[in-house]
Amino acid sequence: MRDANNKRRRGPLYREAQWSGWLFVSPMVIGFMLFLFFPMAMSLYMSLNEWPLLGDHRFIGLENYSEVAADKLFWQVFGNTVYFTAGLVPLNIVLALLLALLLSKPLRGIGLFRTAIFVPVMTSLIVWAIVWKYMFATDSGLINQLLLMLGVQGPSWLYDTKLAMPAVIVTSVLKNVGLNMVLFIAALQQVPRSLHEAAVIDGAGKVKSFFNVTLPMITPTVFLTVVMTIIGSLKVFGQIYVMTKGGPSNSTKVLVYYIWEKAFKLFQLGYASALAYILFIVVLLLTLLQWHFRKRWVFHESEA
Incomplete structure (x- = not known):
């Protein structure tokens, strides 16, 4: 044979x-x-050099990385990135799951609501950010105008160091929540109805049925959406560029925006390449960590 x-x-x-x-x-x-x-290899080589826009580059080894470690602004930017991720990911996942639970039932006209929530996903990010920038405007913005009708003086959303990042987070969540919603709807429709019927016979209410039956069955989709959302949050740039330019007082300056600033405004290409590799390592480590712990909370059919 x-x-x-x-x-x-x-x-x-x-x-x-x-x-x-x-x-x-x-x-x-x-x-x-x-x-x-090739770009990854070239970026690694550039990160080991002093690489100005004009003139010859000079090999300096790990000096760019040591400068990053001693850069106070970098640590502020890194903290802003963690803040953005910590605010966006749970809000996005929870809101997407709630919307999926509401819109997963085969009711007449339900497709219209699904489409309305998914449309922002297909909308240009720059256009979306511009619209929300005007909505968050201090005097003429729609949000402050609505608050004024209720007798409340609206704040300067994008010019307040405490409110600018939450405003960007809300804008980002509403932009992309439709994608995770669609994934959750597809996952919910695959849950066998017999399991819910068995839970009802056992006396479980809707809340217990969700946490003991529905949620364990859709954990593979939850895992996928969490990984995708975390990676996307670490790469945020367009909203920051349009809405705040990293301000006020660097309170919304995130890592990708800092990389862009160093590379294309200050033309410190070697330093920017070192920052890019640090971001790559952070994303890689987070993804591997999530992949390592997936077996502890991701449900498999073989376990049923």
Whole structure:
């Protein structure tokens, strides 16, 4: 039997199938090499150099990384990034799950509500941020105008160091919550109805049924959305650039915006590359950590 398999692998049809397979995947492989691996290798090399926009670069080893570690602004920016992620991820996941629970039932006209919530996902991020920037305007903004109708003097949302980041977080959540909602709706529709019927027979109410039946069954989707949302929150840039420019007093300056500022405003390309690699390592470690602990809370059908 082994001899027959070996003869097939040495045969012309097997070799032709191999070459055909490599030919079909070659565009993807070349794309990854050109647009992923080569830029990553080049960025690593630049991070080890003093690389001005004009003039020759000079190899300085890990000096850029040591400067980052001693940079007080970097640690403030890193704290802002953690703050943004810690505010956005739970709010996004919880709101998406609540919307999915409300909109997962096959009622007449429910598709209209699903579409309305999903439309911001397809809307240009820059357009969305501009609209919300005007809505958060101090004097003529819609939000403050509504508060004024209630007899409340609205604050300067985007010019207050304590309110600017929450305003950006809310804007970001409303922009992308529709995507996670759709994923949760798909997951909820896959939960067997017989499990809910069994829970009702056992005397479980809606709350207990959700936490003991529904939530464990959709944990794979919860895991996926949490990972995607965390990675997306660490890469936030457009909202910050349009709405606050990192202000006031650097209170909304996040890591990607800081990288852009160092690279394309101050032209410190080597330093910016070191920052980019630090962000890459942070994202990689967080993803590996979540992947490591997934078995403790992600439900598998084989466990049922």
